[in-house]
Structure formats: C-alpha cells, structure tokens
Amino acid sequence: MYVKHLDVRSILLAKGNPFTRITETVKDLLNDGIFELRTTFRPTPLYRYLKKKGFSHTTISLGKGDYLTQFYRNTDAFQFVIDIRAEGSPVLPLVRLVKLVLEESAQSSVVVLVDSTKEQEVMQRVQSEPELIRMQVESTDIGALAETPVKLMGSDTDTRMVRIQLETSRAG
Structure with missing residues (x-):
C-alpha cells in the first residue's frame, strides 16, 4: 500500500x-x-x-x-490512509486528521503508515491528545498492526478502528 x-x-x-x-x-x-x-x-x-x-x-x-x-x-x-513515512512528513496534525476523517467521512477505519524512525514520536503524540479522540496503541513492534477502538468525544456509541501500521519507507 x-x-x-x-x-x-x-x-x-x-x-x-x-x-x-x-x-x-x-x-x-x-x-x-x-x-x-x-x-x-x-x-x-x-x-x-x-x-x-x-x-x-x-x-x-x-x-x-x-x-x-x-x-x-x-x-x-x-480504509482512509494517512502516510507519514516520507522525510519531513509532520506528525503534529496526526490526531486532528484522524478525528476529521472519522467525523466527516463514511469510513469506519483509518490506517496510519508510520516509518520506524517516527514510531516513538507518533505513539507519544497519539497518547498525548485524549481530549480529541480516545486511542490507545497496544503494540509498537515494527511490522505489527495495532488495532484499537476510537471513541469520538461526545459519543458513547460511535466506536471505530484506527490501525497503526509500522513499516519502512517505500517509494510510491
């Protein structure tokens, strides 16, 4: 992908x-x-x-x-894909973008492609913004998939999936 x-x-x-x-x-x-x-x-x-x-x-x-x-x-x-593997791709708006995708589209899930060099930064960013979405990444092994339910704020019933996929950069 x-x-x-x-x-x-x-x-x-x-x-x-x-x-x-x-x-x-x-x-x-x-x-x-x-x-x-x-x-x-x-x-x-x-x-x-x-x-x-x-x-x-x-x-x-x-x-x-x-x-x-x-x-x-x-x-x-x-699944909507957010690719932040490229050199210089910002991690900062990641949580905001995931929230926008889940709120504005009919997509039930989002895939975030992360280069191993940004793994720690991404995990810290995702876990530091619980006021936007509730998301917990359970596995950070390179090549592993971490699928976690995401609850949009204000909704106890709207639970969707975010998959953090760690892999090395690939030209596309």
Whole structure:
C-alpha cells in the first residue's frame, strides 16, 4: 500500500487547470496505490471522471478552501490512509486528521503508515491528545498492526478502528 500525493491548490488559486497533472498521476497508480489530492473545493467533476476509470473516493474538509480527497480502486475494504513515512512528513496534525476523517467521512477505519524512525514520536503524540479522540496503541513492534477502538468525544456509541501500521519507507 502506498499513497501518491498531489497538491493543486496553488494551480487552482492562479486560475490554472490541473487536470493534466491529475490524470498523469492517476495513470501511473498501481492497484494497491491511493491517489491523495489537495484542492480548494470538493472535486465533484473529478469524482465522476475517475469513477469511470474504476476509482472510488473519500473527501474531507481540512478548513475553508482546503479539501483532501483520496481516490482508490473500488474495494469494499478501503480504509482512509494517512502516510507519514516520507522525510519531513509532520506528525503534529496526526490526531486532528484522524478525528476529521472519522467525523466527516463514511469510513469506519483509518490506517496510519508510520516509518520506524517516527514510531516513538507518533505513539507519544497519539497518547498525548485524549481530549480529541480516545486511542490507545497496544503494540509498537515494527511490522505489527495495532488495532484499537476510537471513541469520538461526545459519543458513547460511535466506536471505530484506527490501525497503526509500522513499516519502512517505500517509494510510491
């Protein structure tokens, strides 16, 4: 599993058309790949176009004029993926992003891909923000999966899963 990122907000703000860059990125995506797109609006026309190519999507709003969409091959088992394995990927907004995904999308689970060099920082960050979500990571062995229930604040019934997957970086 890997994530290809493309941020076209600057192109859109300059009134440009990012369609060619988007289609080039999607064209090279393998079956287990996820295309992650940042835009200034919900890319509804792109939903229809990529659906014809066999893709489903999940979109969340990160703020005014900032949308994050993940496109993936149609599958019943899709989980929103947060990939922080790349050099320089911030750990800081991890818990906020997990919370947004679970609140704004129909996804029942989230996968966080973590490089072994960031393992300790991620675990400390996740455990230090109980006011956002209740999440306890039970295993931090490299290559292990830690699946834990997450209760969204204010809800005793809305329990979903977050899976922390530790692995080494992989070019995607």
